[in-house]
Amino acid sequence: MKRLSNLAGNVVRDPTAQTLLLAAGILALVAVCRPQEKSGLPIDVFWYEKVHFRQSADCVLGGDSRIMCGASPAVIADALPGFRVKNFAFSGCGYSPDYLNQLRDVLHPSSSQPIIVLGVSPGSLTRMAVERKSGFSAEMARRSQPRPRPSWLADAIQNRLRPIPLRQIAGFLRDPWTKTGYFQEHHADGWIASQRVPRSPTLTVPWYRQHFRENQVCPAVLADLLTATREWSSGGIRVYAVRMPISAELKAVEDELAGFDEAAFVARFEAAGGRWLPLNQDGYVTGDGSHLERESAVRFSQWLAEVIREDLQTDSLFTQRLPASRMRLNAPVDAAENVPISRR
Amino acid sequence: MLFNSVPFLAFVAAFFALWPFFRGRHNLRWGYLVAASFVFYGWWDWRYLLLLIGSGLIDYAAALAMQRWPYLRRLLLVASLAANLGSLGLFKYLDFCIENANEMARLAGWNAEWPLLHLTLPVGISFYTFQSMSYTIDVYRGQLTPTRNVLHFFAYLSIFPQLVAGPIVRATQLLPQLESQTPPTAEQRWEGLRLIVHGYFKKMVVADALAPVVDSAFSATAPAPSCPFWWVVMVMFALQIYCDFSGYSDIARGLGRWMGYDFPLNFNHPYTAVGFRDFWARWHISLSTWFRDYLYLPLGGSRGGPWRTHFNLWLTMLVSGLWHGAGWPFVLWGALHAAYLSLERVTQWPQRLCDAGMRLPATLLTMALTLLAWVFFRSNSVTQAVAVMKILFDPSLSSLQPLMWLGPTNMLLVTVMFLRELYFWLGLDRTPLPTARWHVALQPLSVALMIVACVLLRGPGQAFVYFQF
Numbered sequence: 001m002k003r004l005s006n007l008a009g010n011v012v013r014d015p016t017a018q019t020l021l022l023a024a025g026i027l028a029l030v031a032v033c034r035p036q037e038k039s040g041l042p043i044d045v046f047w048y049e050k051v052h053f054r055q056s057a058d059c060v061l062g063g064d065s066r067i068m069c070g071a072s073p074a075v076i077a078d079a080l081p082g083f084r085v086k087n088f089a090f091s092g093c094g095y096s097p098d099y100l101n102q103l104r105d106v107l108h109p110s111s112s113q114p115i116i117v118l119g120v121s122p123g124s125l126t127r128m129a130v131e132r133k134s135g136f137s138a139e140m141a142r143r144s145q146p147r148p149r150p151s152w153l154a155d156a157i158q159n160r161l162r163p164i165p166l167r168q169i170a171g172f173l174r175d176p177w178t179k180t181g182y183f184q185e186h187h188a189d190g191w192i193a194s195q196r197v198p199r200s201p202t203l204t205v206p207w208y209r210q211h212f213r214e215n216q217v218c219p220a221v222l223a224d225l226l227t228a229t230r231e232w233s234s235g236g237i238r239v240y241a242v243r244m245p246i247s248a249e250l251k252a253v254e255d256e257l258a259g260f261d262e263a264a265f266v267a268r269f270e271a272a273g274g275r276w277l278p279l280n281q282d283g284y285v286t287g288d289g290s291h292l293e294r295e296s297a298v299r300f301s302q303w304l305a306e307v308i309r310e311d312l313q314t315d316s317l318f319t320q321r322l323p324a325s326r327m328r329l330n331a332p333v334d335a336a337e338n339v340p341i342s343r344r
Numbered sequence: 345m346l347f348n349s350v351p352f353l354a355f356v357a358a359f360f361a362l363w364p365f366f367r368g369r370h371n372l373r374w375g376y377l378v379a380a381s382f383v384f385y386g387w388w389d390w391r392y393l394l395l396l397i398g399s400g401l402i403d404y405a406a407a408l409a410m411q412r413w414p415y416l417r418r419l420l421l422v423a424s425l426a427a428n429l430g431s432l433g434l435f436k437y438l439d440f441c442i443e444n445a446n447e448m449a450r451l452a453g454w455n456a457e458w459p460l461l462h463l464t465l466p467v468g469i470s471f472y473t474f475q476s477m478s479y480t481i482d483v484y485r486g487q488l489t490p491t492r493n494v495l496h497f498f499a500y501l502s503i504f505p506q507l508v509a510g511p512i513v514r515a516t517q518l519l520p521q522l523e524s525q526t527p528p529t530a531e532q533r534w535e536g537l538r539l540i541v542h543g544y545f546k547k548m549v550v551a552d553a554l555a556p557v558v559d560s561a562f563s564a565t566a567p568a569p570s571c572p573f574w575w576v577v578m579v580m581f582a583l584q585i586y587c588d589f590s591g592y593s594d595i596a597r598g599l600g601r602w603m604g605y606d607f608p609l610n611f612n613h614p615y616t617a618v619g620f621r622d623f624w625a626r627w628h629i630s631l632s633t634w635f636r637d638y639l640y641l642p643l644g645g646s647r648g649g650p651w652r653t654h655f656n657l658w659l660t661m662l663v664s665g666l667w668h669g670a671g672w673p674f675v676l677w678g679a680l681h682a683a684y685l686s687l688e689r690v691t692q693w694p695q696r697l698c699d700a701g702m703r704l705p706a707t708l709l710t711m712a713l714t715l716l717a718w719v720f721f722r723s724n725s726v727t728q729a730v731a732v733m734k735i736l737f738d739p740s741l742s743s744l745q746p747l748m749w750l751g752p753t754n755m756l757l758v759t760v761m762f763l764r765e766l767y768f769w770l771g772l773d774r775t776p777l778p779t780a781r782w783h784v785a786l787q788p789l790s791v792a793l794m795i796v797a798c799v800l801l802r803g804p805g806q807a808f809v810y811f812q813f
Contacts (some may be wrong), residue, residue, distance in 0.1 A: 016533045019788040023795035030800065152352065164800045166753045210749035215566040 010182045031160035033334040035179040036160045039195075040186035044148035047139045050088065050190050057086040059189075059308075062099075064129070065091040066244035067119025069293040073189035079305030080312075083107070087190030089119060089343040090136040094129025095221055099136055100228040107237065115308065116232060118274075120227070120265070122258035123208075126215040150309030153336040171198065182287070185294075193217055193294040201247040203288040207282040209253050216259035226272045233273025240308065241269055242277040243285035245292060245300060277307050345387040347595050348548055355384060360602060367604070368525055374495035377503060377522075380554050384504040385468075392466040395431060396502060402427045403476045404497045407483040407490035419485055424480040428473045435463050436470070440670035467562070468508030468571055474634055476501055481638055490518055496522065502799045505599035509592045511610040511630035521605045529605040543594030544798045546587035550757050551802030554584040557754055562722060573746040574735050579714040580754060581722050583761050586614065589628070615714070616769040618706045619694030620684040623714065631667070635660050638729030658682040668721070673729055677720040684713055707769065 041049065053060075059080065061071050066089075073085035088106045093099060095118075107114040123129055171180045176195065183195040196203075229239050243262065246254070254260060266276045284296045292300060345352045359380050366376040386393040406424035410417045439460045449456035479500070482488035491497050500518050528536070561568065561577045590611035600607040610630050617623035621787070624632045643656040658679070665678020688694060697706035716733070723729035735741055767773065 014530055014533070015529070015788050016537045019537060019791045019795070022788060022792035026792060026796050027799055028797070157350065161799050163802050164757065166801075206748040210568070210746060213568065 006078055010221040022173075027161060028212035031156060034160065035181060035183075036159060037162065037181045037183050038186070039184070040150070041188055042150040042155070043158060043186060044154070045150065046186040046188075046192075048142050048145075048147055049188055050090075051139050053086045053190065055090055055105065055108050055159040056084065057106050057108060058083045058111040058113060059085045059117065059339070060103060061085070061087045061089060061117045061119065062093075063089045063119030063244070064093045064104040064121055064124045064135075065089065066121050066246070066247050066291060067117075068190070069192050069194045070119065070244050070297045070300055071117070071304060072187070072191045072193070072297055074187070074191070075298050076305040076308075079302065079309055083113075083115075085189065092123070092129060092132050092135040092137060094126060094132065094136075095225040095228075095235065096130035096136075097228075098225050099130075102136075102140070104228070104232065104237075113312065114237045115309075116237055116239045116302065118229075118239065118255050119244045120241050121244055121246075122212070122217050122254050122260035123215075125217040125225070125260065126258075127218040127221060128211075128215040130218075130221055156277070191297075193284075193286060193297060194291055195294050196291075199285070199287050199293070201289045202249050203285055204290045205247075205249050205253055208250060208290070209257065210251065212257035212259075216257075222265070226268055229269060229272040229274045231251065238312075240277050240311075242279055242304065243281075243297070245281040247286050247289040250286075251281070275311065280304070284286070345384050347592065348544070348552075351387065351689030352384075353389075355380075356599070362526065362605065367527060370525070371495075372497050373525070374493065378495055378497040378535040381499075381502040381504040381507060385502065385507055388467050389464075395466055395469075397498075398474060399428055399431055399473065400476060400501050401494075401497055403480045404494055405499075407480050408492065410480070410483050410690075411490050421480060421484045423686075425477060428477050432469060432473050435465050437666075437670045438463070439638075452462060471510050471512055472501060472507060474667075475512050475514075478512070478634060478638060482515060491519060503600075503605075505596040505603075509589070509596075510628075511593055511596065511607050512634055513607055515607065518605070524601065524604060526604060528602060532601045532604065536598040537678075539594045539601065539799075541598075541794045541798070543596075543598060545591070545794050546594065547591030548798045548802040551584045551588035551591060552763060553757055553801075554580045554587075554754055554803070556804055557750055558584055558722070562660070562724060562728070568746045569735060569741045570743045570746045571735055571738055571741045572744055573750070574732055575715070576747060576750060576758070578718055578736070579758060580750070582615065582715055582718055583758060584709075585718070585721075586611070587761070595730055613765060613768040615711055616707060616766050617710050618698060618703060619688050619710055620681065620713075621688060623710060624681075624685075631664070635664055639663060655685050656699070657685055657689070661685065673720045673723050674725065674728050677717050680717040680720060684717075 009118055015155075037148075040046070059073075059076065061067050061073065061076075068087060068089035068091065071087060071089075073087050077083055077085045088103055103116065105117070155226045168180050171178075180197050183197070187193065229241075232239050269276055284300060285293045286296070288295050345355060362376070366373050384398060403424050406420045410420050412435070413420075437668075439462065442458050442460055446456060446458055451708060475738045479488070479490075479497075483490045491500075496519065499522055500513075500515050503513075503518070503522075506513060545685055558577060558581045594611035597609075608630055611645055612626040612629065614623055614627035617626050638655055640660040643659065645656060646653040661678045661682035662675060663678070664681075665674045665676070668674045668677070694706050694710070697703070697709075716736070719732050719736070720726075720729045722733060
């Protein structure tokens with residue numbers, strides 16, 4: 001006992017041990033007290049599940065992070081009962097032939113009314129987006145890997161001891177009682193519900209301004225997308241496209257610099273057999289100018305489901321498939337896979 | 345194993361938990377050091393461990409043979425150098441040579457297209473090859489008695505803190521230290537911790553934060569047409585590579601202190617240098633002294649007249665450029681530094697400016713010329729380097745708008761690092777530290793806060809830049 005107390009005494013007097021203990025204490029305090037930004041599925045599991053969405057949906061949403069954060073399959077499924085909906089969008093994703101094929105593969109082969117919804121952003125039509133090694137390309141490598149097992153160490157590093165942006169520190173010093181940060185909830189259907197506190201609608205504007213100076217909409221990428229649309233449409237798949245809502249400041253930058261002619265795109269897309277969904281962008285709220293906040297994502301998803309439902313009502317296949325009594329908004333859904341994690 | 349990875353932290357914890365036990369046991373100590381170092385290196389790809397062991401065994405045997413048959417010394421040295429440079433040439437330079445041969449053939453009108461081998465460059469090959477070569481050369485020169493124990497040799501060659509990115513330690517410096525069984529003192533442990541934490545801070549907080557911005561600027565299809573933007577980007581790259589590499593060296597030296605060994609200083613605030621002789625006495629010191637002792641001086645150094653001196657200097661710097669990478673931008677980087685050194689030798693401009701009381705302009709001029717050389721070092725091609733150079737010297741491209749894209753956090757980091765270097769430039773580090781009790785008591789707190797900063801203010805994880813060399 002005496003030896004133990006001597007050892008403890010030596011450790012306490014040793015500056016190296018003092019420092020390491022002090023640092024460990026501060027880090028433990030931060031890990032415990034800091035609001036957790038990630039919830040829902042563990043991130044590794046989320047991506048693993050997402051890249052394994054194969055032949056599992058009647059309706060698949062594709063595109064970049066704008067639709068990944070902006071459209072909830074569960075909310076859409078509420079309005080399209082019986083439809084299995086998946087969000088197969090990835091950060092920074094471009095419409096490469098590989099991605100388009102994988103997107104098509106998410107649809108179930110025996111689906112009676114297969115639907116693909118494309119979230120269109122100028123960024124997803126650039127050469128850089130299709131050649132990017134992160135996002136879609138990197139996540140697809142998980143297909144050949146075993147299902148990740150959540151670990152406390154990974155959780156501690158990725159979540160509890162995640163880096164703090166200096167902006168957030170400044171915010172904390174100004175108002176320590178408001179929980180600031182970028183909160184994300186990962187859903188098994190592929191949606192990432194996000195919320196940024198405080199909101200900053202111009203946050204991504206400088207980045208995009210620089211980005212579009214060097215990377216503009218690429219005609220070859222556009223042609224690949226239209227070719228896929230033509231093939232899908234002629235194969236009986238309904239293909240919708242929508243320009244995701246963003247902040248007015250960012251939209252102005254995109255319209256000025258990205259080389260995206262929306263009217264021309266719509267004409268060519270519809271000529272290829274797709275259906276453009278015109279959206280009134282008013283009233284949608286983004287956290288950083290580019291990504292919808294959770295409530296706006298839900299609202300957008302309800303709108304999307306509604307316009308698809310209205311469009312399908314004219315389709316005999318769809319009306320045969322569902323009784324009229326069930327064709328109303330917010331009909332109850334049984335499919336467990338379309339229920340958000342938070343409600344299970 | 346990367347220093348900034350969880351497996352490495354676990355490895356270090358396990359190593360130092362057992363080190364006190366092994367350190368006091370003469371034979372076990374060497375085995376433990378070698379085994380741990382092989383685990384560290386083989387973690388990345390165990391097959392390349394065979395290359396390390398193979399080239400090490402050749403030098404170990406060559407050195408012993410030199411002692412046994414002195415009349416064959418020269419032949420054995422040539423064989424050892426051929427083996428080392430051969431493996432370096434195969435893995436690092438062969439594709440570069442094939443590319444150039446293909447290009448030459450095209451220019452000559454031949455339709456030759458020799459295929460590239462695309463061999464993976466073994467991590468740290470340039471470092472351990474040079475360390476191994478210095479061993480045989482020192483034995484050849486009679487400056488070192490070769491060790492008969494193969495574990496002693498491999499403990500020297502592969503000791504894990506400095507194995508993959510230096511400092512390049514000489515056997516005359518390290519082998520006698522490895523013999524020592526004295527445990528590190530509390531002061532050594534504290535100094536070691538300070539070095540490790542400073543190293544991690546430079547790497548994880550500064551270099552890793554600046555890296556994405558610099559990478560993005562250089563990955564654009566066309567360089568942003570703004571002169572101020574590119575000057576700031578080059579300052580960021582200068583800080584990134586300095587913090588990345590000196591951070592690694594600091595961590596290596598700190599781990600060495602914890603083991604009870606002293607690795608040499610590798611960086612001594614190079615951006616406070618006045619002139620390029622001063623710069624090379626401060627930047628990657630273990631490599632520049634290696635080239636001085638094993639290439640420049642054997643070529644004749646400055647003893648053969650002014651023209652011969654310039655020739656030796658140019659050759660040394662061109663080889664140094666090639667050591668950093670198999671590509672023409674690296675050769676041009678070396679050539680630019682050779683030109684700076686030649687000009688300095690002829691004009692003595694740093695001394696003249698300092699004598700005229702213009703030390704600050706001399707430092708800033710050195711810094712600016714260093715930034716220009718970094719353009720070649722960082723560019724993906726000579727064409728890109730030339731395009732960036734044109735923008736740097738085109739005052740009509742004065743748009744400040746792209747600076748917004750560099751981000752306030754990165755600008756803050758640049759400012760903090762600039763002030764830090766200013767502190768050393770002014771010589772404030774030579775002022776005696778306060779010995780008041782409160783000041784001593786606050787030191788653990790300040791280092792602990794730096795550890796917290798390394799964790800919570802870390803940039804996106806990146807491998808160390810110098811691993812590619």
